Amino acid sequence: MTDKPLILITNDDGITAPGIRALVEAVKDLGDIVVVAPDSPQSAMGHAVTISKPLRLVRTNLYGDIPSYQCSGTPADCVKLAVDKVLHRKPDLLLSGINHGSNSSINILYSGTMSAAMEGAIEGITAAGFSLCDFSIDADFTLAGKIARSVAQNMLANGLPKGVLLNVNIPKLTEETFKGTKVCRQALAKWEEEFDERQDPNGKNYYWLTGKFVNFDKGNDTDEWALANGYASIVPVQFDLTAHNAIGLINQWNIEHENKH
Amino acid sequence: MTDKPLILITNDDGITAPGIRALVEAVKDLGDIVVVAPDSPQSAMGHAVTISKPLRLVRTNLYGDIPSYQCSGTPADCVKLAVDKVLHRKPDLLLSGINHGSNSSINILYSGTMSAAMEGAIEGITAAGFSLCDFSIDADFTLAGKIARSVAQNMLANGLPKGVLLNVNIPKLTEETFKGTKVCRQALAKWEEEFDERQDPNGKNYYWLTGKFVNFDKGNDTDEWALANGYASIVPVQFDLTAHNAIGLINQWNIEHENKH
Numbered sequence: 001m002t003d004k005p006l007i008l009i010t011n012d013d014g015i016t017a018p019g020i021r022a023l024v025e026a027v028k029d030l031g032d033i034v035v036v037a038p039d040s041p042q043s044a045m046g047h048a049v050t051i052s053k054p055l056r057l058v059r060t061n062l063y064g065d066i067p068s069y070q071c072s073g074t075p076a077d078c079v080k081l082a083v084d085k086v087l088h089r090k091p092d093l094l095l096s097g098i099n100h101g102s103n104s105s106i107n108i109l110y111s112g113t114m115s116a117a118m119e120g121a122i123e124g125i126t127a128a129g130f131s132l133c134d135f136s137i138d139a140d141f142t143l144a145g146k147i148a149r150s151v152a153q154n155m156l157a158n159g160l161p162k163g164v165l166l167n168v169n170i171p172k173l174t175e176e177t178f179k180g181t182k183v184c185r186q187a188l189a190k191w192e193e194e195f196d197e198r199q200d201p202n203g204k205n206y207y208w209l210t211g212k213f214v215n216f217d218k219g220n221d222t223d224e225w226a227l228a229n230g231y232a233s234i235v236p237v238q239f240d241l242t243a244h245n246a247i248g249l250i251n252q253w254n255i256e257h258e259n260k261h
Numbered sequence: 262m263t264d265k266p267l268i269l270i271t272n273d274d275g276i277t278a279p280g281i282r283a284l285v286e287a288v289k290d291l292g293d294i295v296v297v298a299p300d301s302p303q304s305a306m307g308h309a310v311t312i313s314k315p316l317r318l319v320r321t322n323l324y325g326d327i328p329s330y331q332c333s334g335t336p337a338d339c340v341k342l343a344v345d346k347v348l349h350r351k352p353d354l355l356l357s358g359i360n361h362g363s364n365s366s367i368n369i370l371y372s373g374t375m376s377a378a379m380e381g382a383i384e385g386i387t388a389a390g391f392s393l394c395d396f397s398i399d400a401d402f403t404l405a406g407k408i409a410r411s412v413a414q415n416m417l418a419n420g421l422p423k424g425v426l427l428n429v430n431i432p433k434l435t436e437e438t439f440k441g442t443k444v445c446r447q448a449l450a451k452w453e454e455e456f457d458e459r460q461d462p463n464g465k466n467y468y469w470l471t472g473k474f475v476n477f478d479k480g481n482d483t484d485e486w487a488l489a490n491g492y493a494s495i496v497p498v499q500f501d502l503t504a505h506n507a508i509g510l511i512n513q514w515n516i517e518h519e520n521k522h
Contacts, residue, residue, distance in 0.1 A: 047307030054467040154514040164504045185503040206315040236507035242446040243425045246497035253415040
């Protein structure tokens with residue numbers, strides 16, 4: 001035990017992904033690091049947790065002196081299992097990523113990277129997810145690592161309001177062309193699905209999910225705007241999903257109950 | 262084709278669950294019903310979508326004259342696939358459930374039932390998820406069905422604000438003891454994990470996720486309060502996760518960029 005902050009690092013691309021190694025390298029001198037990450041890619045897992053089968057947790061030596069464990073579950077499982085069975089206490093900081101590919105806008109809902117950060121925030125841990133807008137296995141994480149480090153330093157120094165976490169996305173730029181960070185709101189966008197319909201050798205149909213990202217939101221205060229204009233986006237995120245403004249409206253509905261008292 | 266509203270019904274307990282049948286029975290005269298639901302239980306799947314394997318979609322005869330399809334994917338997959346490959350247009354209404362077990366408070370984040378409704382809302386469909394606070398296969402869905410029907414009628418008559426869906430939870434009560442519905446906010450609560458650690462026959466550890474639901478929120482305007490006091494809860498929900506109130510605060514941080522322009 002040291003008096004340095006305890007920093008839990010996880011991701012959704014799996015413990016062997018270059019992005020999580022870049023994150024560990026970027027922040028390893030900021031505290032005592034422990035890595036607990038999925039043993040295989042868990043992209044698009046949303047906030048899934050594993051209740052119908054047991055989880056495995058195996059220590060690895062992938063990070064030298066830094067304790068690291070691979071888990072058979074989802075990113076949210078990793079956070080839960082890390083707190084309960086590895087750390088035996090809440091870490092001071094939870095960092096998730098660096099994801100290979102954007103988690104801006106509506107992608108946050110599908111993102112395993114962000115579900116891990118959100119699980120941390122639910123547990124009361126200061127948490128953020130980091131994503132680089134570059135899917136390549138050979139992506140350059142230099143800029144993303146520096147931003148993650150600076151954001152982590154600010155998180156340690158300032159904390160975050162209760163129930164708030166951060167969704168940080170970094171554009172695919174060099175340090176020379178990068179313009180800086182912007183605190184943003186989540187852009188209103190969606191995926192327009194087109195399933196690729198194929199036939200198997202038995203003549204039965206199957207479907208691959210494909211789609212096109214469509215941004216309906218022209219605001220220059222959004223994460224999509226920031227990323228398209230050379231900035232990294234920092235969106236403060238909450239897990240209270242209540243649409244508070246709609247409560248009054250729904251209260252005007254006439255919902256009938258037979259035998260109402 | 263009729264001029265009746267087109268109503269898509271899905272769930273996360275799977276197409277054979279009693280709860281989805283109760284929902285179909287409760288609303289079947291309100292429009293043209295199509296059922297597209299998972300072929301196996303998908304509880305706790307959160308907003309997962311299936312990108313690493315193809316999906317299967319098979320027509321069933323479980324609902325007689327009502328077209329029904331079972332899908333190998335998650336609840337969110339079911340909605341996407343239904344819109345693109347079954348309905349070939351957006352339905353007028355998407356109803357998800359009736360879930361066997363509560364999806365109140367923080368459970369919304371883990372819930373496949375609610376992820377299906379949220380996917381609908383993202384697609385611009387008027388959507389709601391319904392859950393009965395009773396896990397039993399023999400649960401009585403009479404009250405829940407009546408509430409779902411009344412809520413669906415109001416949704417068809419009034420629509421919902423853009424980007425808003427409904428999370429409806431029904432207590433395990435009879436119509437005689439039920440007090441009515443309340444429009445609520447999501448209670449601030451969490452699951453306190455305790456993993457059940459066991460050893461397999463080879464002496465290796467494995468872990469079952471268990472936990473205790475803890476409600477930190479004593480407000481009488483929450484879904485947890487409503488359910489504990491004899492009411493059904495109706496929470497309007499949004500998929501803009503931005504913590505707008507925190508933007509100003511994070512803007513005061515000093516995030517350094519080397520080579521900043």
